[in-house]
Amino acid sequence: MWVGRAYGRRYAPAMSREIFARTHASVETLHEFLLAGARLTPDKPAVIQAVGGETGSLSYRQLAQRVDGYAATLDELGLDIGDRVVLESDTSATAIATFLACSSLGLTVVPVSPETPAQRLALIAESTEAALHLQTVDGRREAVPTPLGTGRFGTDGIQVERAPAPRSRHRRELVPTDPAYMIFTSGTTGRPKGVVMSHRGVLAFFRGMLRHGIVSAEDRVATTSPLQFDFSLLDIGLALGSGAAVVPVPRSLLRWPRRFVQFLTDSGTTQVNGVPSIWRGVLRHEQAGLAALGEQIRGVLYSGENFPLPELRQLQRALPRARVVNCFGSSESIAASFTDVPNPLPEDADRISIGHAHPGAEMLLIDEDGRPVDEPGVVGQIHLRSAALFNGYWNDPQATAAALVPDPLNPAAGQVVFRTGDLAYRGEGGELYFTGRADSLVKVRGNRVELGEVERRVREFPGIAGAAALMLSQAGKDPVLATFVVLDAGVDGVEEMELGAFCLEALPDYMVPQQVRVLDELPVNANGKIDRRALARRAGEPAQG
Structure with missing residues (x-):
């Protein structure tokens, strides 16, 4: 079953972008694509990382050799194409090699952070019916739930600690439509949601x-x-x-x-x-x-x-x-x-365009009635037409059907597009401007309010470095629109009345924050995005939006 490849031949030290493009055009799997440098420029650095306080590098040839060695060990475990492997690690040369070794065997990688709570890890492992859990040689995860197999990877290879439960091999050939990896994101139901992406x-x-x-x-x-x-x-x-x-x-x-x-x-x-x-x-x-x-x-x-x-x-x-x-x-x-981004960014610019979709994709704007939005300045929901769409949400056909919907411009063709939940409008040149999420719309006195619009205005106030808005519930009272702000260095505070008057210059009164709370920093989640749940906990009230 092992389909790893050797990359030991020598080639010219420098290759143009065009040569890489031609090489990529002939490959169909993730590992082949990312290891093209091992055939074209084998002695060039592929990964540079901190080792013992110093920086070291791994060449493309060395990376490919490590991938081959890891794949040989994994292949002996009897896993089948499509079996899931939980990869617990920060990004490193060995983690990249492990990822690509799994790819070469057709195994679906489920990356998780070493900081993942044990309960969430168990939920991910159980829901995906994962076969194997891999972590670094110095990983601190001890209580890995059975029946997962376990192993550790490092510069000396992969050491299997507990073999995975016996499995049957039914597949013989890895194909481009097979899942390459699965990313778990936060779901609206409170359970993590697995995004399955094919090669x-x-x-x-x-x-x-x-x-x-x-x-x-x-x-x-x-x-x-x-x-x-x-x-x-x-x-x-x-x-x-x-x-x-x-x-x-x-x-x-x-x-x-x-x-x-x-x-x-x-x-x-x-x-x-x-x-x-x-x-x-x-x-x-x-x-x-x-x-x-x-x-x-x-x-x-x-x-x-x-x-x-x-x-x-x-x-x-x-x-x-x-x-x-x-x-x-x-x-x-x-x-x-x-x-x-224009350089320099004009002083009168108040928004950054998200432009047009990358080559091979197209972003459409669709209104609430399913009709295309073509005129400038009118907000619609982005629908993405692309060959780069995910397969679906793991074991969640209902959520998948809600996201991958028939092409509204040609529903009879059987093609699906991704209903993103992102709201945007077109500029005069057809470029798009993101305005927020459909699921971050809240109601204030019956009016629809996009929290991102409030945040953008608050951040424009002199002395404010960052801002996050959310609705806070109040016992026996209507919810209140609040903003949490971080101040620029040297700024001691913010006058709420002045900030309110500043917001009123550009926003209707119902979009003006009724509470302003100053923090040393805005809490962020593991992905670096603002953690609204943490803000709500800090406020002592459940958040809306």
Whole structure:
């Protein structure tokens, strides 16, 4: 069953983007796509990471050899194509190799964080009927639920601790429509929701993304997202798919701006990817250190949430030569668009466009009655037509049917599109502007309010560095619209009446926050997005929206 390949031959040290593109056009599986560099530029660094306080690298040849060795061990376990493997790790060279080894055997990877609570891990393992749990040699997970097999991976290979329950092999050939991985996101029911992505889907996305030319083979791409967040897979695909090097940033460094900047310096990082919140501490406390990287860092890509415009302008001032790309989308298609941010961002700009879908995809706007929205300025829900769509939600046909819907423009054709839940309107040039989530609409005195619109206005108030809005319930009273804010360095407080008057200049009165609470920082979840549930707990009331 082992379909791993050898990559020991020598080739010319430098290859153009066109040669990589031609090579990628002939492959159909994730591991073949990401290991193309092992055939084209085997001696170039593939992964650069911190080891014992120093930076070390793994070449494409070494990465491919590690993949082959891991695959040989996994192949002896008798797992079948499509069996699920829980991969518990932060992003690292060994984790990437394990991921690709599973891919070469047709095993579906379910990445989880080492910080995942035991109850959630057990729920994921049970719901997916996973066969095997793998963690690093120094992983601290002990009580792995049976009947999962268990093993540990490191530079010396994979050590199987508990063999998986005997399984039957029915499959002989891995095909592009087989699931490559499954990302678990938060579900509205309170249970995690598994997004199943096929080899064909992820490769369609990678090919569309690489046509933007965001990085070259000479770049070093810092990834700051946890492995279970598909943004990390975007980073890995962007780097390895371009013949560049991926640079996993240790999670612990993101809390320390000076150490984060020093790591970027020491690793020779030229491209930094992550959610906007990774920059907040750096911009507040380590601006000089960041500015010193102005000649080194050529690109920044952000995703996951809106980048507050004052912070974005501050980032551009610190890195004036960097190409800043706004990446927009969701796990169900990894992403949908890549849009260059104007440099410098005009002072009168109040929104950042999400542009158009990446090559090979199309974003439609559909109104509440299922009709297309073509005129500028009218809000509709984004429906994504793409070959990069997910297969469905794991074992949830109802949720899948609600998300993958018949093409509203041609329902008789049998084609489905992804109803994203994202709201947007068109600009005069046809470009899209994201306005918020359909599921973050709340009612204030009977009026529909998009929380993102409130947050955007509050962040424009002088002295406010970040803001999050939500509805707070009150015993015996109507819910109240509240905003939680973080202040710029040196700002002692905010006058609620002044902020209210400022909001009234652009918003109707029912959208003006009735409560303002100042925090040292906004809580974020494991993926770096604002954690509204944590805010609600801090307020002592259940949140709406």
